[in-house]
Amino acid sequence: MFRVVFAELRKLRRPTLVLGTLGAALFFSALITSFLFLLIDDPNGNGDRGRQIGREVLVLSSGSVTGFSSVGGLLGLIALCVFAAQTAQEYTYGTLRNLLVRQSGRLRILGGKLIANTIFAILMVLFSAVVSIAISVALAPGAKVSTDLWFTSDGWSSIIHTVINVFIAVFGFGVFGMALGILLRSPISSISVGVLWILIIENLLGAVKESALRWLPGSQLNTIAEGGSQTISYTHAMQVGGAYVIVISVIAAVLFSRRDVAN
Amino acid sequence: MSNLAISVRDLSKKYGERMAVSHINFDVPLGTVCGFVGPNGSGKTTTMRMLLGLISHTGGNGQVLDASIDEPAKYLSQVGAMIEGPAFYPALTGAENLRVLATLGGFPQERVQTLLDQVGLGDRAKSKYKTYSLGMKQRLGIAAALLPNPKLLMLDEPTNGLDPEGIQEVRALLRSLADNGTTVFVSSHLLSELEIISDYLVMLRKGEVVFAGKIEELLLAQQHVIIAKGQNPGDLEKILTLATGMGHTASIRNNEVHIQANADWAATLNRAAFDAGITLAQLSPVVPNLEETFFEMTGDK
Numbered sequence: 001m002f003r004v005v006f007a008e009l010r011k012l013r014r015p016t017l018v019l020g021t022l023g024a025a026l027f028f029s030a031l032i033t034s035f036l037f038l039l040i041d042d043p044n045g046n047g048d049r050g051r052q053i054g055r056e057v058l059v060l061s062s063g064s065v066t067g068f069s070s071v072g073g074l075l076g077l078i079a080l081c082v083f084a085a086q087t088a089q090e091y092t093y094g095t096l097r098n099l100l101v102r103q104s105g106r107l108r109i110l111g112g113k114l115i116a117n118t119i120f121a122i123l124m125v126l127f128s129a130v131v132s133i134a135i136s137v138a139l140a141p142g143a144k145v146s147t148d149l150w151f152t153s154d155g156w157s158s159i160i161h162t163v164i165n166v167f168i169a170v171f172g173f174g175v176f177g178m179a180l181g182i183l184l185r186s187p188i189s190s191i192s193v194g195v196l197w198i199l200i201i202e203n204l205l206g207a208v209k210e211s212a213l214r215w216l217p218g219s220q221l222n223t224i225a226e227g228g229s230q231t232i233s234y235t236h237a238m239q240v241g242g243a244y245v246i247v248i249s250v251i252a253a254v255l256f257s258r259r260d261v262a263n
Numbered sequence: 264m265s266n267l268a269i270s271v272r273d274l275s276k277k278y279g280e281r282m283a284v285s286h287i288n289f290d291v292p293l294g295t296v297c298g299f300v301g302p303n304g305s306g307k308t309t310t311m312r313m314l315l316g317l318i319s320h321t322g323g324n325g326q327v328l329d330a331s332i333d334e335p336a337k338y339l340s341q342v343g344a345m346i347e348g349p350a351f352y353p354a355l356t357g358a359e360n361l362r363v364l365a366t367l368g369g370f371p372q373e374r375v376q377t378l379l380d381q382v383g384l385g386d387r388a389k390s391k392y393k394t395y396s397l398g399m400k401q402r403l404g405i406a407a408a409l410l411p412n413p414k415l416l417m418l419d420e421p422t423n424g425l426d427p428e429g430i431q432e433v434r435a436l437l438r439s440l441a442d443n444g445t446t447v448f449v450s451s452h453l454l455s456e457l458e459i460i461s462d463y464l465v466m467l468r469k470g471e472v473v474f475a476g477k478i479e480e481l482l483l484a485q486q487h488v489i490i491a492k493g494q495n496p497g498d499l500e501k502i503l504t505l506a507t508g509m510g511h512t513a514s515i516r517n518n519e520v521h522i523q524a525n526a527d528w529a530a531t532l533n534r535a536a537f538d539a540g541i542t543l544a545q546l547s548p549v550v551p552n553l554e555e556t557f558f559e560m561t562g563d564k
Contacts, residue, residue, distance in 0.1 A: 097350065102410075
């Protein structure tokens with residue numbers, strides 16, 4: 001298993017992938033966190049979907065990671081794309097047959113791939129957290145937000161909890177991406193279907209019937225990243241989201257281990 | 264431990280209603296070069312995939328290095344393979360691609376540069392795979408197959424895209440590997456290639472084995488031909504009558520008489536023609552090459 005992980009990391013560490021992924025994480029983290037402070041007095045809101053997040057919220061011990069928790073869903077989308085591409089490309093390039101000749105344990109290959117991609121995702125989440133917190137600290141004085149409580153023991157606890165929650169959400173999105181990669185065997189198709197579902201279809205379903213969001217996978221993972229929301233509790237999101245991840249993992253593992261490698 | 268690298272019994276693969284490979288049987292002795300021949304779609308790659316555990320078989324069984332093909336983990340560490348052309352990550356360099364596989368297989372990283380030098384890619388090790396020519400990709404595929412220092416090497420059309428010099432190099436490489444004890448199981452549509460380097464041959468047609476054995480056995484099974492031509496065009500019929508009268512099958516093709524007979528019968532024909540007043544302008548014993556034998560057996564033109 002370790003050999004598979006190290007082999008995968010060799011592929012993941014190529015500069016274009018690392019810089020592209022971190023660049024996207026930097027862009028989203030900077031954008032969302034900056035809006036939070038720069039638009040604090042904007043009547044149209046400073047959070048996602050026009051949500052108003054005021055000074056009374058940002059001064060709390062969790063204020064340093066309020067922006068970062070909002071970035072969680074977008075980091076999840078990046079992870080979905082990376083995990084899907086890294087998995088599906090083995091089929092399109094025909095490299096899966098090389099991997100299976102060198103390591104015939106298919107579940108070991110899949111497990112190693114998941115671990116390597118997860119390590120990559122952890123680095124992305126930590127990088128995004130640092131960027132978001134740094135921007136928050138830099139912009140807080142200008143927005144007249146006190147940072148006194150941000151780095152108390154409660155503040156550090158909030159940072160750790162939020163990083164863990166965002167990581168769980170990102171991992172969930174990544175597993176969905178990987179499963180789509182195995183199912184569709186094409187990077188473009190799997191990324192398109194994944195992004196279309198998360199960004200368009202779930203939002204449309206939510207607009208038609210808001211209660212549907214309580215049961216949709218992307219919505220649960222976003223809620224986990226935010227540590228719970230007004231409409232969906234953290235526990236509910238963990239249970240439903242976790243169930244989705246387990247079911248899709250089993251389907252992907254069965255497909256990957258049993259399907260003929262004919263390309 | 265048997266002396267067979269590959270042994271296949273009644274091996275079959277069915278896709279829906281279509282039999283891609285149907286109850287094939289053949290053996291490949293250790294330390295030999297075995298050519299695997301067949302027209303496109305005859306089931307060569309499917310068979311190789313089954314032997315490598317990439318696809319399941321729907322009937323029969325096979326052994327690779329004395330282990331069942333149902334348990335590829337038992338033998339794959341000793342097998343090198345390139346199936347259906349080289350396949351690598353375009354954004355990685357040739358060396359990085361090999362390092363990924365070396366890491367995965369637990370092989371020493373030092374082998375990467377050695378193998379790149381061996382296949383003539385030493386100076387392009389740091390170039391990205393996507394910049395390689397078809398021949399260079401093929402060489403990288405062969406290097407990857409050699410990574411485990413394999414006991415059995417399976418190569419699917421390894422000379423595709425190579426220039427004549429490259430083909431000669433690959434041919435010499437495969438022969439030297441076999442001479443050093445590696446069993447080479449190689450498919451190619453260039454039958455003349457296999458005739459030169461192979462000891463054994465397995466011929467497939469429409470998913471069935473039409474021949475499996477030593478190359479010499481195949482050539483011996485084929486009737487040799489003597490081509491004769493008279494000085495006068497009217498002599499063709501006379502030569503034909505002479506040959507058939509002496510119990511040989513003969514026919515006229517392209518203004519020549521083709522007589523099924525061994526080379527040493529040419530002298531008898533020459534004498535008989537002289538006695539009959541025919542001056543022969545041409546008398547050539549022809550040893551059928553593998554390609555002609557193959558077409559004869561598979562019925563393909």
